[in-house]
Amino acid sequence: MRLPYRSKLAAASVLAVLAAGAAFADPVPDAELVVNEEIELVTRVAPGPAVADVLTEVYSGWLYRESETRAMQMDDFDNPAMVFVDQGLDMWDTVDGTEGKSCASCHEGIESMKGVRTSMPKMNGAATDLWSLENFVNDCRTERMGAEAWKWNSNDMKNMTSAISLQSRGEPMKVSVEGAAADWWERGKEIYYTRYGQLELACANCHEANAGYMIRADHLSQGQINGFPTYRLKDAGVVSIHQRFVGCVRDTRAETFAAGSEEFRALELYVASRGEGLSIEGVSVRP
Ligand code: HEC
Ligand code: HEC
Numbered sequence: 001m002r003l004p005y006r007s008k009l010a011a012a013s014v015l016a017v018l019a020a021g022a023a024f025a026d027p028v029p030d031a032e033l034v035v036n037e038e039i040e041l042v043t044r045v046a047p048g049p050a051v052a053d054v055l056t057e058v059y060s061g062w063l064y065r066e067s068e069t070r071a072m073q074m075d076d077f078d079n080p081a082m083v084f085v086d087q088g089l090d091m092w093d094t095v096d097g098t099e100g101k102s103c104a105s106c107h108e109g110i111e112s113m114k115g116v117r118t119s120m121p122k123m124n125g126a127a128t129d130l131w132s133l134e135n136f137v138n139d140c141r142t143e144r145m146g147a148e149a150w151k152w153n154s155n156d157m158k159n160m161t162s163a164i165s166l167q168s169r170g171e172p173m174k175v176s177v178e179g180a181a182a183d184w185w186e187r188g189k190e191i192y193y194t195r196y197g198q199l200e201l202a203c204a205n206c207h208e209a210n211a212g213y214m215i216r217a218d219h220l221s222q223g224q225i226n227g228f229p230t231y232r233l234k235d236a237g238v239v240s241i242h243q244r245f246v247g248c249v250r251d252t253r254a255e256t257f258a259a260g261s262e263e264f265r266a267l268e269l270y271v272a273s274r275g276e277g278l279s280i281e282g283v284s285v286r287p
Contacts, residue, residue: 024212025219027063028070033281035074039170041279048276050177054208060278061221065286069233072285081162081231081283084155084238088163091156097147106144110163117168117280121269123180130184130265133161134240152259158238162229165282172279173226175272188270191263197254203271206248218287223248224275225268227284234287241268 033041043060051058062070072078092103092110107113121132124139131139137160138149150157177185195202206215207223214220228241239247242259245267249256257263 025214026212027059027221028067031063031067031070033060033062033070033074033279035169036076041170041281042172042277043279045277048273050270050273050276055222055274058224058275058278059211059222060275060281061224061227061286062281062284064219064221069285069287073281079231079283079285080233080236081229081238081285084159084231085162085166085283087155088159088161091160092163097141097145099144099146101145103140106140111167113164113167115168115171117165117282118171118173119175121265121272122176127180130181130262130269132241132260132265132268133164134260135265137161137164153240153243155238158229158240161240162238162283165229165280168280169282170279172277173272173275175269175276177269177273181269184266184269185273187263188266188268191267192270195252196249197252199252199254201252203248203267222274223271224278225271226275226278227281227286229282230284230286232286238283 027044031043033043035041041060041062043063045058047055047058062073072080076082089110095102095105103110117133120136121130123129124131124135129135134150134152134157137157141147142149150160175181192203195205203223206220211220211222225241225244228244229238230244231237232239240259242261242264245264246256246259
């Protein structure tokens with residue numbers, strides 16, 4: 001059953017999952033995210049056009065985490081994701097497929113990927129489909145290297161997207177929602193406000209209406225994706241954007257869309273537009 005997000009029923013089910021006597025706490029007001037004492041990241045920003053009428057300020061999920069978790073992201077030696085970035089860097093130079101090429105054969109150093117993550121997802125070259133970073137990587141593998149596609153949530157893929165995303169660290173998120181992307185964006189927005197599952201909860205119920213509250217042991221953030229790929233301490237591994245979406249939809253006890261599906265790529269575009277102006281943090285650290 002799908003109900004509009006703003007129907008009265010919503011309140012009851014959200015309250016049922018919020019911790020008993022849920023406390024509201026603003027995101028840490030004075031924390032500044034500076035990585036390696038050098039790279040200053042923007043973690044709070046005035047709302048862009050997508051959220052101008054629903055949010056007063058846009059916050060990175062980093063601001064909602066405990067100080068120990070925040071600290072891990074402030075120094076690359078303490079950031080457990082860096083091991084995986086290194087594996088991605090190795091892969092960048094590894095020849096694979098029938099054409100005898102590596103990524104570096106055509107793109108040279110991985111620094112050439114600077115800025116790429118800020119505009120993902122976006123329409124592909126032929127403007128026929130909305131592609132996430134994973135799709136672009138696989139397109140090069142299958143069409144240009146004669147190599148096999150990587151599974152969306154495989155370690156190879158997540159290592160590579162981590163290494164690529166890191167090249168954009170500190171740059172502002174800015175996706176295009178114009179032209180052919182506009183329909184995808186509308187579709188993503190509809191999903192964001194649709195209540196799914198036995199709990200009948202939309203993304204917006206938790207991440208828009210109740211950001212700041214405690215839900216079970218978690219401090220609810222705005223559910224932004226600027227930190228992805230993310231190292232999750234709970235999983236002791238890197239998590240992709242779509243993997244996180246799957247987890248959140250499952251928490252509403254709903255059937256979820258698949259990683260890489262049209263639905264999740266549309267949702268990714270819409271969520272990215274909600275975080276416009278936040279710095280790319282990938283790779284971030286979350287509980
Ligand atoms: C045979 C040459 C070749 C190889 C090998 C290759 N690519 Fe590409 N790649 C391209 C070309 C050409 C484009 C399209 C450039 C454009 O249109 O902006 C592209 C585009 C991309 C994009 C999208 C960039 C953007 O700004 O939209 C990504 C990401 C990417 N490649 C990653 C990789 C990765 C990762 C590998 C290795 C697994 C790889 N590529 C291997 C030639 C190659
Ligand atoms: C039942 C409440 C609930 C619903 C509904 C929900 N989430 Fe979440 N989500 C959470 C919790 C709890 C976390 C972990 C704490 C946090 O970062 O907010 C989380 C985390 C996230 C994160 C990671 C944020 C970060 O900075 O690491 C993203 C992205 C996200 N959610 C997106 C979504 C999307 C998109 C939807 C709709 C498909 C959704 N969520 C639905 C509860 C929810």
